[in-house]
Amino acid sequence: MIRLSIPLRQALSRLSLPVLIAAALGIMLLGKADTAMVERGRMALADTLAPVYGLITEPVSAVRGLLSELAEWRDLRAENARLRDENARLHRWQAAALSLGSENALLRRQLGFLPEAPASFHTARVVADAGGTYARAVLLAVPPDVPLRKGQVALDERGLAGRVTEVGSRSARVLLVTDMNSRIPVVLERSRARAMLAGTNGRLPRLEHYPADAPPQEGERVVTSAEAGVFPAGLPVGVVRRGANGTPEVELFARLDRLDMLRIFEFGLSGILPPEAVARPEPRARR
Numbered sequence: 001m002i003r004l005s006i007p008l009r010q011a012l013s014r015l016s017l018p019v020l021i022a023a024a025l026g027i028m029l030l031g032k033a034d035t036a037m038v039e040r041g042r043m044a045l046a047d048t049l050a051p052v053y054g055l056i057t058e059p060v061s062a063v064r065g066l067l068s069e070l071a072e073w074r075d076l077r078a079e080n081a082r083l084r085d086e087n088a089r090l091h092r093w094q095a096a097a098l099s100l101g102s103e104n105a106l107l108r109r110q111l112g113f114l115p116e117a118p119a120s121f122h123t124a125r126v127v128a129d130a131g132g133t134y135a136r137a138v139l140l141a142v143p144p145d146v147p148l149r150k151g152q153v154a155l156d157e158r159g160l161a162g163r164v165t166e167v168g169s170r171s172a173r174v175l176l177v178t179d180m181n182s183r184i185p186v187v188l189e190r191s192r193a194r195a196m197l198a199g200t201n202g203r204l205p206r207l208e209h210y211p212a213d214a215p216p217q218e219g220e221r222v223v224t225s226a227e228a229g230v231f232p233a234g235l236p237v238g239v240v241r242r243g244a245n246g247t248p249e250v251e252l253f254a255r256l257d258r259l260d261m262l263r264i265f266e267f268g269l270s271g272i273l274p275p276e277a278v279a280r281p282e283p284r285a286r287r
Contacts, residue, residue, distance in 0.1 A: 119232070121265040122146050124172065135201045136179035137165070138259055140172045148172050151230075151269065154262045159236040159253030160184075160224060161262055172264070176256055177237070178205055185227035186237055190220045194227065197237065197250060203257075204241065204249040216240040216248040232267045 124140040142148055152164045154174045162182070166173040175182055182199035188210070195210035207216050216222075220240045226233035238252040 119265045119267045121263045122148070123261055123263050125261055126259045127171075134165070134173075134175055134179045134181055136176040136182075136199065136256075137162070138174050138176065138262075140174060140262060140264075142168075142170055142172050144169055148264055153231060153235070153265045153267060155235070155265060156254045156259060156262055158255060159238065161254040161256060161259065164264060174262060174264075177252065177254075178202065178256060184231065184237070185225040186222050187225045187233070188214070188216055188220050188240070189223055190217065194225055195222075197222070204243070204251060206243070207240070207248040207250060210248070218242055222250050229269050232269065 122142075124142050124146070126138045127141045128139040148164060148167050150164055150167060154161045154163060160177060162174045162176040162179075164172050165175045177184060177197065177199055178201065179199040180201045182197075182205070184197040186195055186197045186207070187193070188195060191214045193211050193214035193216075195216065196208045197205050198208050199205045207222075210216060218240055222237040222240060224231040224233060224235040224237060236253050238250040238254075241249050241251045243249045
């Protein structure tokens with residue numbers, strides 16, 4: 001090993017920075033003087049290193065693919081475990097449903113239950129969000145050969161949407177359940193308490209006239225009641241939500257903000273009675 005004296009090392013350390021600066025300036029001047037030569041040198045270096053880069057990237061890509069496959073296998077194992085648990089729960093629910101179905105059939109036979117006739121329906125497209133007389137209503141395009149009448153029930157694919165209030169030769173207007181003129185008798189599914197669903201012209205209608213000893217509970221399902229023969233029993237409406245001031249409101253199953261198609265059901269009920277159909281008392285004879 002060559003040992004340098006201290007003065008020589010000090011001189012070399014002082015000269016290293018000027019030498020590097022001079023080399024950098026020389027390379028810059030060389031590049032400006034003969035760009036073609038520099039470009040050829042750069043490409044020659046790139047051609048030399050390209051196979052090396054290819055050899056390096058292949059194992060890196062292989063390792064990356066292996067790690068991705070291992071992650072997928074791990075996710076598949078977790079997914080399979082979750083699906084096995086769900087399948088086991090579904091088998092238990094299926095057994096319970098079969099047992100309840102046979103018990104229900106037995107009870108119906110013992111009670112002499114007469115099943116209701118299946119309801120007929122027509123599907124119509126929502127063509128306008130014009131309320132007309134009402135603030136929350138939609139207009140349906142109806143073919144002339146489709147018989148609709150006032151009072152028929154309108155549902156989307158998720159739940160109750162409203163009722164038919166006006167019928168024309170090629171159109172019909174449906175009053176939505178959120179309109180302030182809408183009043184629907186409902187039942188709280190858990191407590192079986194009766195209430196009235198009242199529209200507010202807002203997104204969520206509220207519950208009124210429920211028993212004081214059975215207030216609506218958060219998350220409780222709400223279905224229609226057969227009270228007064230206006231609606232059939234059991235149509236899905238929504239779930240109970242508590243408003244900002246504690247008022248019980250109903251988050252609807254139906255997506256009233258994105259209605260495209262509605263099914264108009266005929267349940268054979270009286271529906272909305274016109275004024276001339278309401279019985280009036282006869283005047284009393286004077287004595």
